[in-house]
Amino acid sequence: MTVNLVGYLVPAALCSFLLCYYLFYSFRLSPLAKIPYAHWTSPFVPCWILWKRYRQKELNAAYQAHQRLGPIVRLGPRDLSVSSYENGIRTIYGGGFDKPTYFDFFNYYERNNSFCSLTRKEHSTHRRRVSVVYSKSALFGSAQLLSLTQRIIVGRLVPKLDEQALTQEPIEILTLTYALCLDYVNAFIFGYSSGPNFLQTESNTQLWLEHYEQRYCKESFWPQELPTITKWLAALGVDMLPKQHIPSKHYLERWMMGLCDKANEARSLADQGLLKDPADIPVVYHQVQKATEADMNGADTQTKKLEIASELFDHMCTQMTLPLEAAILVADLYLPLAGAREVLGLVLSYTLYYISQNQQSQYRLRSELASAGLAITITDSEPNPALPPPASLDSLPYLTAVLKESFRMRPNSTPLPRITPHDRAVSLAGIDNIPPGTRVNAFQWFVHRDPRLWDQPDTWLPERWLQGGKKGVDDEGVLWAFGSGPRMCVGNHLTQYSKHILRLVFRTDTLTPWCKVMRYVIAVIYSNYRTVVFDDGSFGKHPPGSLDDRLMVRFERLHA
Numbered sequence: 001m002t003v004n005l006v007g008y009l010v011p012a013a014l015c016s017f018l019l020c021y022y023l024f025y026s027f028r029l030s031p032l033a034k035i036p037y038a039h040w041t042s043p044f045v046p047c048w049i050l051w052k053r054y055r056q057k058e059l060n061a062a063y064q065a066h067q068r069l070g071p072i073v074r075l076g077p078r079d080l081s082v083s084s085y086e087n088g089i090r091t092i093y094g095g096g097f098d099k100p101t102y103f104d105f106f107n108y109y110e111r112n113n114s115f116c117s118l119t120r121k122e123h124s125t126h127r128r129r130v131s132v133v134y135s136k137s138a139l140f141g142s143a144q145l146l147s148l149t150q151r152i153i154v155g156r157l158v159p160k161l162d163e164q165a166l167t168q169e170p171i172e173i174l175t176l177t178y179a180l181c182l183d184y185v186n187a188f189i190f191g192y193s194s195g196p197n198f199l200q201t202e203s204n205t206q207l208w209l210e211h212y213e214q215r216y217c218k219e220s221f222w223p224q225e226l227p228t229i230t231k232w233l234a235a236l237g238v239d240m241l242p243k244q245h246i247p248s249k250h251y252l253e254r255w256m257m258g259l260c261d262k263a264n265e266a267r268s269l270a271d272q273g274l275l276k277d278p279a280d281i282p283v284v285y286h287q288v289q290k291a292t293e294a295d296m297n298g299a300d301t302q303t304k305k306l307e308i309a310s311e312l313f314d315h316m317c318t319q320m321t322l323p324l325e326a327a328i329l330v331a332d333l334y335l336p337l338a339g340a341r342e343v344l345g346l347v348l349s350y351t352l353y354y355i356s357q358n359q360q361s362q363y364r365l366r367s368e369l370a371s372a373g374l375a376i377t378i379t380d381s382e383p384n385p386a387l388p389p390p391a392s393l394d395s396l397p398y399l400t401a402v403l404k405e406s407f408r409m410r411p412n413s414t415p416l417p418r419i420t421p422h423d424r425a426v427s428l429a430g431i432d433n434i435p436p437g438t439r440v441n442a443f444q445w446f447v448h449r450d451p452r453l454w455d456q457p458d459t460w461l462p463e464r465w466l467q468g469g470k471k472g473v474d475d476e477g478v479l480w481a482f483g484s485g486p487r488m489c490v491g492n493h494l495t496q497y498s499k500h501i502l503r504l505v506f507r508t509d510t511l512t513p514w515c516k517v518m519r520y521v522i523a524v525i526y527s528n529y530r531t532v533v534f535d536d537g538s539f540g541k542h543p544p545g546s547l548d549d550r551l552m553v554r555f556e557r558l559h560a
């Protein structure tokens with residue numbers, strides 16, 4: 001009997017002691033103990049934040065916690081959220097902290113790429129392979145880029161808008177801009193003729209988007225947040241991802257491999273001097289192929305092929321795959337987001353929508369273009385006018401203000417978690433000694449919608465940029481749309497990790513082809529159309545960018 005009692009009591013006492021010690025450690029002794037916690041359970045179990053993430057409410061939860069508790073909060077035992085830029089975000093992202101396994105989900109063909117490589121060393125290998133094609137001089141001097149911009153915007157987009165204008169029916173512009181941006185980005189990567197043509201084949205766009213939705217489904221929470229448990233469950237025959245996930249993943253991977261094969265043929269033709277149209281040169285494909293061949297000298301052809309395709313999938317898709325818990329504050333409602341969508345198309349769509357809501361803004365854009373001699377008027381007698389050179393549109397202050405304001409409002413906000421360095425403690429948002437291996441995250445929303453920095457933060461007001469942009473709390477710019485540091489969106493200069501990175505982020509709109517395409521799209525549309533929002537009652541009811549989100553706009557032709 002005594003033996004039995006001891007047999008129970010000793011382990012029970014030991015467990016209680018360990019539990020008490022763990023609680024005491026978590027609340028009092030841990031170097032993270034001084035950080036305010038978002039929920040009373042946060043210091044010792046991650047359940048609260050995992051539940052929020054599972055329900056895609058992390059942004060809401062973290063935002064509210066920051067409102068109550070300040071610029072740094074503890075979401076889980078070793079999981080922090082940071083909202084201040086200067087001594088928080090800049091240190092984390094500018095310092096190139098490594099990524100957690102959360103990003104493994106973004107490998108393709110079981111090969112890593114720039115976005116999903118976790119360590120700084122591996123990332124720089126991938127990134128070196130591509131950065132040269134996205135440099136300022138490469139983009140500005142690119143005959144291929146100008147030619148394909150002309151062909152896609154004037155050759156594909158305008159006829160579609162004209163068709164719509166004739167019927168006077170409104171058009172759903174999210175699907176339109178997804179198609180446009182998929183065509184554009186892929187034409188730059190693979191060459192115009194090797195790229196897709198979603199703009200002229202609407203049913204393909206829908207099918208593609210549905211596969212995309214399945215690939216990046218909300219159940220990706222499991223492999224991203226709980227990879228080990230997910231693997232164990234899979235070993236026991238329980239798959240946490242929906243049935244359609246794998247077929248959709250394969251569909252997209254086959255589709256991407258098809259583009260690579262076509263670009264490879266185009267590259268051979270280019271090598272033989274047989275490719276006449278500069279728009280057909282597969283600029284990015286060619287560079288990545290060359291660099292991968294050089295880096296992976298000893299590897300077999302198939303491995304290299306998959307490595308190249310994974311990197312390019314990443315370019316095509318990182319603009320898409322950032323798992324957007326995007327722009328969720330709609331009329332003070334907090335909505336979950338059902339899936340991950342394409343960020344360039346999303347920003348462009350909402351930009352057009354904002355402009356369409358504001359006739360004064362259209363008038364201003366039109367007069368600015370006309371008085372600078374940059375109106376791109378398309379008429380029956382001049383159906384294919386030459387586009388002005390890329391730099392000319394950058395000089396238009398109101399167009400620039402419209403873009404900045406739209407980037408401020410969207411694409412908030414994707415989780416971009418990082419891990420503090422394994423070899424040292426760091427200081428963040430005024431808290432010293434944050435231990436190695438701590439997960440840290442910031443949302444763009446925190447800096448783009450901070451009411452201390454912006455008047456009417458939830459209102460689209462391009463004019464604010466003509467008056468200096470911010471409230472004047474400090475002289476720091478606060479746009480962080482493309483991230484910062486070595487993992488900043490690939491089109492931005494690696495050298496721009498300076499103290500004033502935020503301001504520089506927005507000088508990058510002159511550098512990236514996607515800001516460029518936005519300028520051209522806006523210039524072409526507002527030189528030729530008046531746009532009016534068509535209210536079908538659905539606006540603001542669905543998470544921005546979800547398959548249910550609909551932005552209806554009517555296009556009216558200004559000239560015959």
Ligand code: HEM
Nearest residue numbers: 114115315318319343344347481482483487488489490514
């Ligand atoms: C509105 C347009 C876009 C926005 C706002 C945007 C924003 C971002 C952000 C916030 C990141 C993550 C930075 C980080 O992890 O800290 C990123 C990474 C990336 N973006 Fe973009 N992006 C846009 C368009 C594109 C497009 C069109 C491409 C296609 C070439 C692209 C390619 C990439 C790549 C490859 C990365 C990963 C870079 C790396 O980890 O080294 N993005 N982008």
